[in-house]
Amino acid sequence: MRAMTSAAIQVTGVHRVFTRKKDQVVALDDVDLTVGAGEFVSLIGPSGCGKSTLLRLVADLDAPTSGSIQVFGKPARQARLDQDYGIAFQQAGLLPWRTVSGNIELPLALHGYPKADRRSRAAELLELVGLSDFAQHHPDQLSGGMQQRVAIARALAERPRLLLMDEPFGALDEMTRERMQNELVRICAETGAAVLFVTHSIPEAVFLSDRVVVMSPRPGRIVDVVAVQAGGLGPSQDRTDAVRDAESFFHSVARVRELLHGAPAPGARGVEAR
Amino acid sequence: MTGSTTLTRRVRQLCLGLLGVLLLAALWDLYKAFGPEAGVTVGEQTLVLPRTTDLAMPHTWEMLQRLTEPVTSARDAPSALSAVLDASGFTLGIAARGWLIGVVVGLVLALLMSRFRTAESALLPWVVLSQTVPLIAIAPLVRRWGSALSFGGFEWTSEHSVSVIAAYLAFFPVAVGALRGLKSPDRTHVDLMTAYGVGWWRSLVSLRLPSSVPFLLPALRLSAASAVIGTVVAEVSISLRGGIGRMVVEFAQSAGGDPAKAWAPIFGAVLVGLVAAGAVGLLGLALRPFALTEPVR
Ligand SMILES: Nc1ncnc2c1ncn2[C@@H]1O[C@H](COP(=O)(O)OP(=O)(O)OP(=O)(O)O)[C@@H](O)[C@H]1O
Ligand SMILES: [Mg+2]
Numbered sequence: 001m002r003a004m005t006s007a008a009i010q011v012t013g014v015h016r017v018f019t020r021k022k023d024q025v026v027a028l029d030d031v032d033l034t035v036g037a038g039e040f041v042s043l044i045g046p047s048g049c050g051k052s053t054l055l056r057l058v059a060d061l062d063a064p065t066s067g068s069i070q071v072f073g074k075p076a077r078q079a080r081l082d083q084d085y086g087i088a089f090q091q092a093g094l095l096p097w098r099t100v101s102g103n104i105e106l107p108l109a110l111h112g113y114p115k116a117d118r119r120s121r122a123a124e125l126l127e128l129v130g131l132s133d134f135a136q137h138h139p140d141q142l143s144g145g146m147q148q149r150v151a152i153a154r155a156l157a158e159r160p161r162l163l164l165m166d167e168p169f170g171a172l173d174e175m176t177r178e179r180m181q182n183e184l185v186r187i188c189a190e191t192g193a194a195v196l197f198v199t200h201s202i203p204e205a206v207f208l209s210d211r212v213v214v215m216s217p218r219p220g221r222i223v224d225v226v227a228v229q230a231g232g233l234g235p236s237q238d239r240t241d242a243v244r245d246a247e248s249f250f251h252s253v254a255r256v257r258e259l260l261h262g263a264p265a266p267g268a269r270g271v272e273a274r
Numbered sequence: 275m276t277g278s279t280t281l282t283r284r285v286r287q288l289c290l291g292l293l294g295v296l297l298l299a300a301l302w303d304l305y306k307a308f309g310p311e312a313g314v315t316v317g318e319q320t321l322v323l324p325r326t327t328d329l330a331m332p333h334t335w336e337m338l339q340r341l342t343e344p345v346t347s348a349r350d351a352p353s354a355l356s357a358v359l360d361a362s363g364f365t366l367g368i369a370a371r372g373w374l375i376g377v378v379v380g381l382v383l384a385l386l387m388s389r390f391r392t393a394e395s396a397l398l399p400w401v402v403l404s405q406t407v408p409l410i411a412i413a414p415l416v417r418r419w420g421s422a423l424s425f426g427g428f429e430w431t432s433e434h435s436v437s438v439i440a441a442y443l444a445f446f447p448v449a450v451g452a453l454r455g456l457k458s459p460d461r462t463h464v465d466l467m468t469a470y471g472v473g474w475w476r477s478l479v480s481l482r483l484p485s486s487v488p489f490l491l492p493a494l495r496l497s498a499a500s501a502v503i504g505t506v507v508a509e510v511s512i513s514l515r516g517g518i519g520r521m522v523v524e525f526a527q528s529a530g531g532d533p534a535k536a537w538a539p540i541f542g543a544v545l546v547g548l549v550a551a552g553a554v555g556l557l558g559l560a561l562r563p564f565a566l567t568e569p570v571r
Binding site: 109 | 472476
């Protein structure tokens, strides 16, 4: 029991079938996944393979058809109500009528933190994402990358031990994206949070993660898990730009690509998935 | 964006508006001066432009001048202007009450429909259908039902009937606009609220209501206009004295001997409409922080 509670996320035998009229879409088929405390795990796979679905299940924004999901040893619903995770989506989703600072304070305000605490926490987070000068701006005065950084700051507002991120850098250009990746590594090192990160970019997944989970579509399954850290890149909190040129980085990128393109023998599934 | 440029823009809009009014007046009098006495007809019968006689088209300045003269030939009759202003105030008061009732009813309906899917499918068709019933048909009904009401010292008057009829027109744009607005937050925002574990009420206050403002403002404006029209028409069909509606009818009857007089209450109706639109405009200014567009993504 102790071993289970130490994991940030424990997904066991999860199926998710969407039924619309007579159509049935098996979005997730028998998925098992464990994310340890402080571990950075990426989900990668072709469009429609169920990455967002899996993330939404963990966040309890949706319920599995069968199987169980535990977050810090509790049912996902309890974890959501306890605010055990912070979440960020592909769209920043800032409220346009609130200032940048007001947006970061939103979860704190909704959960009844006193005003002074909210202010100081927002200032701290703005410092962390390098937007202190924009505290009183409105979202429509910020670039897409800046909005995304605000959304990440908002996700961190309540110091969650787990971050759920669905393609948060998807809409950014390559340069901003790499800078944001470096920032995310730094933020994770500072907060020690576990991360479940959905992406379409192989280098991004490898650069950020301790492990990369490769998925296949129709039905959505976990093909294999690439252990980037064990592959020689070191823990995800210590990554720097130098990693992007390391040989083991290219090795892991090649391995993920191989899994995505070439269909591996079905027998391999699940063996390494734990 | 800055204060001074908005001010100059406002002033320019105002000037353009006034210019439009002047242009219309000029057009009127030019046609009256140069148009054919018998009007312009197409074929044998169809009159496409009016006769230019003083009876059909009084001079614009005569209309204005008429406002300063006594309203009737009675000894101590007030000026036509003050009679029109009184009637306008009366009508505006009833319209404002009708508008308020309509806005409250519309908002409540929209909240119900956005909260419960069954409420939406049960109510929305009726909401739409309600607007196809002609006012003339419901006016006597409202009066009859209203006069059957009595509780405490409250007595139902014709004024109440007119307000209710105005509300009947006014609630519709608000119900439809607010419903669209309450449903407008995108999935990311809704998911975020779920993730924060807040209930329906908190997410209404912090997400749905603010994001419905851009939909609500035009709806409120439309509903103010509907309330004014509803009030004037209901005044006529219920024969309520004191407002613009009856005045239009009464003054039109004297048009034979005093053609300019018939136009006085029409100016009153325009005035009521302008004041109503202005009031909603002020409300819009107060709500402007929420009318910001969505951030670029
Ligand atoms: N609410 C829903 N109703 C019906 N089907 C859905 C729903 N959400 C997802 N699906 C289906 O489930 C499958 C997986 O969708 P999901 O959004 O998880 O994919 P994804 O891996 O996140 O794709 P992308 O990379 O494009 O974001 C798709 O086939 C999709 O059509
Ligand atoms: Mg997705």
